[in-house]
Amino acid sequence: MESSRTAAHPTATAALVAPGRTRRFRGTHRGTGRPARRGRLLRGLTPWLFLATGVGLLLLFTYWPAVNLVYYSFTDWDGIDLTKNFVGLQNYIDVFTDPTIFRVFYVSLYYFAASFAQMAIALYFATILSFSTRFSSLFRGILFFPYLINGVAIGFVFLYLFQPGGTLDTVLSWVGVSDPPQWLGDPDLVNWSLAGTSVWRYTGMNFVLFLGAIQSLPHELYEAAELDGASRWQQFWAIIFPGIRRVVGLSFILAIAGSLSVFEIPFIMTGGANGSTTFVIQTIQTAFTFRGVGLASAMAVVLLLIVLVVTWIQRKIFPDEKVDLT
Amino acid sequence: MSIATRPRSGLTFGMRVRSMSAQTAKYTSLVVASIVTLLPLTVVLFASLKSGKEYGASGPFTPPENWFNLDNFVTAFTNGAMLEGFINTAIVLAVSLVGTVFIGTMAAYALDRFAFRGKRLATGLFLVATLIPSVTSQVATFQLINGMGLYDTKAALILLFMGTDVIALYLFIQFMQSIPISLDEAAMIDGANRWTIYWRVVLPLLKPAIATVIIIKGIAIYNEFYAAFLYLPSQGFISTSLFRFKGPYGAHWEIIAAGTIIVIIPTLVAFLFLQKWIYKGLTSGAVK
Numbered sequence: 001m002e003s004s005r006t007a008a009h010p011t012a013t014a015a016l017v018a019p020g021r022t023r024r025f026r027g028t029h030r031g032t033g034r035p036a037r038r039g040r041l042l043r044g045l046t047p048w049l050f051l052a053t054g055v056g057l058l059l060l061f062t063y064w065p066a067v068n069l070v071y072y073s074f075t076d077w078d079g080i081d082l083t084k085n086f087v088g089l090q091n092y093i094d095v096f097t098d099p100t101i102f103r104v105f106y107v108s109l110y111y112f113a114a115s116f117a118q119m120a121i122a123l124y125f126a127t128i129l130s131f132s133t134r135f136s137s138l139f140r141g142i143l144f145f146p147y148l149i150n151g152v153a154i155g156f157v158f159l160y161l162f163q164p165g166g167t168l169d170t171v172l173s174w175v176g177v178s179d180p181p182q183w184l185g186d187p188d189l190v191n192w193s194l195a196g197t198s199v200w201r202y203t204g205m206n207f208v209l210f211l212g213a214i215q216s217l218p219h220e221l222y223e224a225a226e227l228d229g230a231s232r233w234q235q236f237w238a239i240i241f242p243g244i245r246r247v248v249g250l251s252f253i254l255a256i257a258g259s260l261s262v263f264e265i266p267f268i269m270t271g272g273a274n275g276s277t278t279f280v281i282q283t284i285q286t287a288f289t290f291r292g293v294g295l296a297s298a299m300a301v302v303l304l305l306i307v308l309v310v311t312w313i314q315r316k317i318f319p320d321e322k323v324d325l326t
Numbered sequence: 327m328s329i330a331t332r333p334r335s336g337l338t339f340g341m342r343v344r345s346m347s348a349q350t351a352k353y354t355s356l357v358v359a360s361i362v363t364l365l366p367l368t369v370v371l372f373a374s375l376k377s378g379k380e381y382g383a384s385g386p387f388t389p390p391e392n393w394f395n396l397d398n399f400v401t402a403f404t405n406g407a408m409l410e411g412f413i414n415t416a417i418v419l420a421v422s423l424v425g426t427v428f429i430g431t432m433a434a435y436a437l438d439r440f441a442f443r444g445k446r447l448a449t450g451l452f453l454v455a456t457l458i459p460s461v462t463s464q465v466a467t468f469q470l471i472n473g474m475g476l477y478d479t480k481a482a483l484i485l486l487f488m489g490t491d492v493i494a495l496y497l498f499i500q501f502m503q504s505i506p507i508s509l510d511e512a513a514m515i516d517g518a519n520r521w522t523i524y525w526r527v528v529l530p531l532l533k534p535a536i537a538t539v540i541i542i543k544g545i546a547i548y549n550e551f552y553a554a555f556l557y558l559p560s561q562g563f564i565s566t567s568l569f570r571f572k573g574p575y576g577a578h579w580e581i582i583a584a585g586t587i588i589v590i591i592p593t594l595v596a597f598l599f600l601q602k603w604i605y606k607g608l609t610s611g612a613v614k
Binding site (some may be wrong): 044047048051053054055057058059060061063064065066069072077079104121124125128129133134139141142143144145146149150151152153156157158160161163166167170191199205207208212232233257261263264268274280283284287288293297300301303305307308311321 | 348352355356359360362363364365366367369370373385386387428429430433435436437440442443444445448451452455457458459460461462463464465466467468469470472485486487488492495520524545548549551556559564565566568569571572579582583585586588589590592594596601604605608609
């Protein structure tokens with residue numbers, strides 16, 4: 001679910017900490033004739049010249065806001081006032097005691113539940129398309145394409161689908177449902193409709209990931225299994241699922257963080273109306289509509305901590321996750 | 327792509343029947359999934375080709391009377407300020423992509439090819455940054471952008487897109503590790519300095535990784551809604567131009583549908599031409 005929004009990126013770890021690639025040039029600089037000290041200074045500086053822009057932007061646009069976020073969260077700042085009054089833990093107490101704030105956590109459960117459906121569908125189609133299939137690249141393309149579509153366009157496509165008397169109601173009338181509910185107007189239903197939209201949008205990504213993982217499994221395994229007379233079902237449980245368990249597990253854990261940071265679909269389609277406000281929508285509204293930067297910062301810090309904990313668990317379970325699916 | 331199926335001559339009649347019904351179930355499910363995926367888009371395409379009157383009088387599944395009625399597209403494009411959105415997106419896209427490629431490849435070059443004091447610190451900074459989800463810190467990022475006087479400028483978006491791309495860096499490092507260091511050494515023996523090696527040796531060899539980053543990031547920027555909505559409120563971006571259709575055209579679904587199709591078409595064209603690259607890029611860089 002919206003997992004593209006979270007920056008947690010396990011594979012990055014693997015590449016960034018790859019050992020044994022340093023010190024290879026030692027000695028090649030010798031004998032250039034430059035004064036030794038100047039040469040050493042220059043040599044020490046060179047990598048930083050290459051790094052400067054990247055690290056500078058990183059510090060400015062990632063770390064500085066993160067530090068400020070923590071600072072604001074202990075104040076009552078409204079975003080304009082020159083003075084920021086220190087209020088201690090009051091904002092954090094509000095986050096966990098104010099029912100209007102706390103209930104938005106509950107909304108993410110819909111998206112979390114939907115991510116199970118999303119992964120099951122993705123796994124099913126990845127499995128059947130990994131066996132020889134006619135038009136497999138056409139089917140793969142169709143199933144994947146929604147993931148590439150602009151979020152606002154998807155929002156409109158589904159607003160059109162869900163509108164009273166719209167596409168969905170027409171289809172239902174063919175099978176005899178004459179009194180369809182208000183898909184986006186009924187508070188009991190709106191989150192299911194939105195989570196369903198999210199499944200439509202993101203299944204393709206999971207599907208392509210799973211398909212890539214299945215295809216990287218050695219072919220001999222299937223051939224041996226088929227010689228032994230194993231059915232497709234047995235092949236799935238004995239070969240495919242164990243082979244891609246890590247990718248599935250990883251996607252599952254990332255779905256937790258993803259379902260907490262859902263923003264685009266509900267914001268575009270309902271603007272958070274009828275009880276469809278998610279945590280990020282609530283944070284943005286608190287900060288920019290109600291001018292409660294302090295409280296919004298506390299909310300953002302809480303989300304940040306949850307994501308950090310989830311990522312920490314993920315790293316514990318999959319310590320050296322390296323998913324190379326090309 | 328597909329797993330070789332063995333000749334079925336040794337199968338009994340019963341097994342063959344079972345395998346045939348399994349095949350039927352498989353293709354049925356694929357066709358159903360394709361319909362579920364394509365139907366919502368098809369009905370929007372139908373609506374976009376209908377005149378206002380026709381739209382009011384027909385159901386969503388009624389095909390348009392005139393398949394070449396492009397009036398709604400013209401209205402959406404001209405009245406909806408979509409041209410401005412496309413131009414702004416193109417500018418931001420071009421500058422951010424060039425910036426990301428240079429910043430990312432240079433940082434990757436430093437981290438992969440040098441041994442220096444502070445390397446662990448720099449690596450750690452990039453690593454920890456992957457843990458901070460950018461959605462959450464926007465509250466404070468907004469104050470920063472505002473304080474820099476960049477609020478409501480394209481520069482804000484460009485800086486944010488360039489400054490927060492650890493995934494590109496990771497892809498560059500991963501690819502750079504496959505370029506033999508002996509090439510660098512050969513150039514160094516020939517008297518090339520570090521910049522020349524980066525510019526003449528490493529950068530040209532990174533082309534496939536650069537293409538991947540451009541595709542992934544290009545799609546992400548084209549689809550970006552959140553940053554454009556927050557930081558560029560008075561100018562159009564693809565997403566925000568379309569989002570504004572919600573108010574004035576609220577009752578004119580045929581116009582909104584046309585705008586939606588206009589936004590989807592470039593994605594479809596890009597997908598059809600770059601399929602292989604997109605799959606490869608997204609799966610290699612995107613377990614996120």
